[in-house]
Amino acid sequence: MKILVFVNHVPDTETKVKISADGKTIDPAGVNYMLNPYDEIAVEEGLKLREKSTGEVVVVSLGTDANKETLRKALAMGCDKAVALKDSSPRDSFGVARALADYAKEYSPDIILCGKQSIDYDDAQVGGMVAEMLGLPSISVVVKLDVADGAIVAEREIEGGHEIVHSKLPAVISAQKGLNQPRYPSLKGIMDAKRKPIEERVVAAIPPRVEVLAMKKPSPKPPGKIVGTDASAIPELVRLLHEEAKVI
Amino acid sequence: MKIIAFAEQRNNQFKKTAFEVVRAAKTIADGLSAELVGVVIGGNVSPIAGELGKYGASRVIVVEDSRLQHYSTTAYAKVLAEVAQQESGQVIFLPASSLGKDLAPRVAVKLNAGLATDCTAVRVENGECVATRPVYAGKGLADVRITSPVKIFSLRPNVFSAGAPSGGTATIEGKNVVLTEADFTAAVKEVKASGGKKDVAEADIIVSGGRGLKGPEHFAMIEELASTLKAAVGASRAVVDAGWRPHEEQVGQTGKTVAPTLYIAVAISGAVQHLAGMSSSKYIVAINKDKDAPIFSIADYGIVGDAFEIVPAFSAELKKVLGK
Numbered sequence: 001m002k003i004l005v006f007v008n009h010v011p012d013t014e015t016k017v018k019i020s021a022d023g024k025t026i027d028p029a030g031v032n033y034m035l036n037p038y039d040e041i042a043v044e045e046g047l048k049l050r051e052k053s054t055g056e057v058v059v060v061s062l063g064t065d066a067n068k069e070t071l072r073k074a075l076a077m078g079c080d081k082a083v084a085l086k087d088s089s090p091r092d093s094f095g096v097a098r099a100l101a102d103y104a105k106e107y108s109p110d111i112i113l114c115g116k117q118s119i120d121y122d123d124a125q126v127g128g129m130v131a132e133m134l135g136l137p138s139i140s141v142v143v144k145l146d147v148a149d150g151a152i153v154a155e156r157e158i159e160g161g162h163e164i165v166h167s168k169l170p171a172v173i174s175a176q177k178g179l180n181q182p183r184y185p186s187l188k189g190i191m192d193a194k195r196k197p198i199e200e201r202v203v204a205a206i207p208p209r210v211e212v213l214a215m216k217k218p219s220p221k222p223p224g225k226i227v228g229t230d231a232s233a234i235p236e237l238v239r240l241l242h243e244e245a246k247v248i
Numbered sequence: 249m250k251i252i253a254f255a256e257q258r259n260n261q262f263k264k265t266a267f268e269v270v271r272a273a274k275t276i277a278d279g280l281s282a283e284l285v286g287v288v289i290g291g292n293v294s295p296i297a298g299e300l301g302k303y304g305a306s307r308v309i310v311v312e313d314s315r316l317q318h319y320s321t322t323a324y325a326k327v328l329a330e331v332a333q334q335e336s337g338q339v340i341f342l343p344a345s346s347l348g349k350d351l352a353p354r355v356a357v358k359l360n361a362g363l364a365t366d367c368t369a370v371r372v373e374n375g376e377c378v379a380t381r382p383v384y385a386g387k388g389l390a391d392v393r394i395t396s397p398v399k400i401f402s403l404r405p406n407v408f409s410a411g412a413p414s415g416g417t418a419t420i421e422g423k424n425v426v427l428t429e430a431d432f433t434a435a436v437k438e439v440k441a442s443g444g445k446k447d448v449a450e451a452d453i454i455v456s457g458g459r460g461l462k463g464p465e466h467f468a469m470i471e472e473l474a475s476t477l478k479a480a481v482g483a484s485r486a487v488v489d490a491g492w493r494p495h496e497e498q499v500g501q502t503g504k505t506v507a508p509t510l511y512i513a514v515a516i517s518g519a520v521q522h523l524a525g526m527s528s529s530k531y532i533v534a535i536n537k538d539k540d541a542p543i544f545s546i547a548d549y550g551i552v553g554d555a556f557e558i559v560p561a562f563s564a565e566l567k568k569v570l571g572k
Contacts, residue, residue, distance in 0.1 A: 011384065013385070013501055014520065016520075017387040019388070037502050094356070094362060097357075119501060121383050122365070122381075122385065123363075123365045124353075125365060126353075128352075128353030129356065129357050131354065132354040132357035132358065133357055138434060139434050140346075143495075155440075157346060157496070158345075159447045160447040161440050162440045162442075163436045163438070165437065166434070166435055166437050167433060167435070171434065177495055177502050178495040207395075209363075210363065210393075211395055212390050212391070213391040215389065215390045215391075216388070217388060218382075218386065218387075218388075218389055220545075221545075221548075224548040224550055225548070225549050225550070227549055228552075229552050230553040231561035234551075234565045235565055240549055241531070242569070245531045245548065247509050247510040248510070248566070
C-alpha cells in the first residue's frame with residue numbers, strides 16, 4: 001500500500017505569541033517548533049496501516065529547511081521516506097494544497113493522511129482542497145478508520161455524535177484527536193532516521209488568496225470579580241449570574 | 249452583486265448556525281448593496297426554507313433530493329458550487345461547523361476561491377468583506393481579505409447573533425442539480441448520536457472539570473451541576489489523557505473550540521492550550537483553590553476555594569433558586 005502523509009512544522013503549543021514588526025505575522029524569535037499534533041496522529045495512522053498490510057509511508061512537508069526537523073521526527077516514528085517541498089514565499093492553504101496535490105498526483109498513493117488542521121493558522125482546508133484538486137473522496141475529522149480491500153469505513157465527529165462514512169480508496173483522510181495514540185520514536189528509530197532519505201524539491205511560489213491585513217493579540221479582558229473563598233460565596237455568584245450576566 | 253448564505257440543516261431542521269450565518273451575511277450584503285440569497289440542500293427542506301426570510305434572505309434556493317438527506321461531501325460541494333456559479337455569487341458564507349468546515353474547502357477549489365475559516369467577525373471595509381479570524385489557537389487575531397474574485401468565509405458557530413426573527417419573507421426557488429452516483433463519494437451511512445448527552449460544541453452552558461478534581465469519580469458532581477443547568481460537560485486535556493473523560497468532551501487547543509454563553513471551569517488551572525478552546529465564551533466562572541491559577545485572569549467571576557465544597561453548594565443553590 002502506498003501511504004502518503006502530509007505534515008506541517010508549527011510553533012509549539014507553549015508559544016507565547018508576539019506580533020512581529022510587520023504587524024501581520026508572529027515574531028519567530030524564541031519560538032520552538034514541532035510536528036503539528038494532528039499530523040502526528042496522521043503519521044501514526046499511516047504507520048498502523050503499513051503494519052496491517054505491506055507498503056511504504058512517505059511523508060511530505062512544504063516550507064523551508066526548518067521543516068526537515070519535523071520530517072526527521074516522522075522518519076524516526078517509522079516513515080520510510082520524506083519529501084521536503086521547498087519554498088519560503090508567503091503562501092495560504094490553497095497554495096499549500098496545490099503543491100501537495102501536485103506531488104501526490106505524481107506519487108499516486110492509495111491513501112492520503114493529514115491532520116484536520118495546523119495549529120498555527122487553524123485553517124482546516126488543506127485536506128479537503130487536495131482531495132478536490134485530485135478528484136478524490138475526502139473524509140474529515142476522522143476518529144476511527146478501518147481500511148480493507150480498497151474500501152474505507154470511517155467514523156467522523158459531528159456536533160452531538162459521529163457519522164459513519166463509507167468510501168473507496170484512494171481517498172484523503174484528515175485525522176482528529178482520538179483516532180490513535182502516536183508512538184514515541186524509539187532510540188533505534190531516531191538513529192535510523194538520520195540515514196533515511198529526505199528528497200528536496202523546490203516548488204513555485206503561489207500568491208496567497210487570503211491576505212492578512214493585520215495580526216494582533218486579543219485585547220486582555222478586564223479583571224473579573226473574585227466573589228469569595230468558599231461555599232458561602234455561592235448565593236452571591238448565583239445572584240450575579242442571574243442579575244448581572246443574565247445567563248441563568 | 250449576490251451574497252450566498254449556506255444554511256445548514258440536519259434531519260430537515262435548520263441548525264442554529266443557519267440563522268447566524270444568514271443574519272451575518274445580511275449585514276455584509278447591506279454594506280455592499282448586494283442581494284442575499286440563502287441556499288438549502290437536503291432531502292425534504294422546502295417546508296423550512298421560508299424561515300431564512302425572517303433573518304434577511306430575499307431569495308432562498310432549495311436543492312432537494314432524497315439522496316441528499318444524508319450529507320455527502322462531494323455531492324453537497326457540487327450542488328453549492330453550481331448554485332453559486334449560476335447566481336454569480338461573489339461572497340459565500342458557511343458555518344464553521346463540522347459540516348461547513350468539511351464542505352467549504354472543496355467548494356473553494358471548485359470556484360477557484362480563497363477561503364477564510366472560522367471567522368469571529370466580519371465587516372465591510374473599502375467596498376469588500378474583511379474578516380477577523382483567530383490564529384495560533386486564538387493567541388492571535390488576524391484581519392484578512394480575500395483576493396480572488398469569489399470569496400468564501402466560514403463563521404464560527406455561536407459567535408454571531410441570529411437576532412430575533414423578523415416578519416420578512418423570501419422567494420423560494422427550487423433548483424435541480426443533476427447528480428449521478430459518482431457524485432456521492434464518501435457517503436454517510438449512519439449517524440450515531442452521543443447518547444443524549446449535550447455536545448460541548450453546541451451547548452449554551454458548559455461545566456468543565458480539570459485535573460484538580462483528583463479522580464474520575466469526582467466528575468459526578470460536575471455532571472450533577474451540568475444537569476441542573478441543562479449544560480454540557482467539558483474536560484481539560486489532562487483528564488481526557490488520563491482516561492477519566494471521553495475526548496469528545498475535551499475543550500482546548502487539541503480538543504474543541506467552544507463559545508458558550510457561560511463556561512464554568514472547575515479545578516482547571518487555565519493553561520494556554522485550554523484557554524485557546526474557551527476564551528470566546530461570553531461569561532466565564534472559575535472555581536479553583538489556587539488564587540494564582542491563570543484561569544482567573546480571564547474569568548468574569550471566580551471563587552478561590554475548594555471545588556469539592558463549592559460545586560455541590562452551587563448545585564444546591566441553583567436547585568433552590570430555579571425551583572427544581
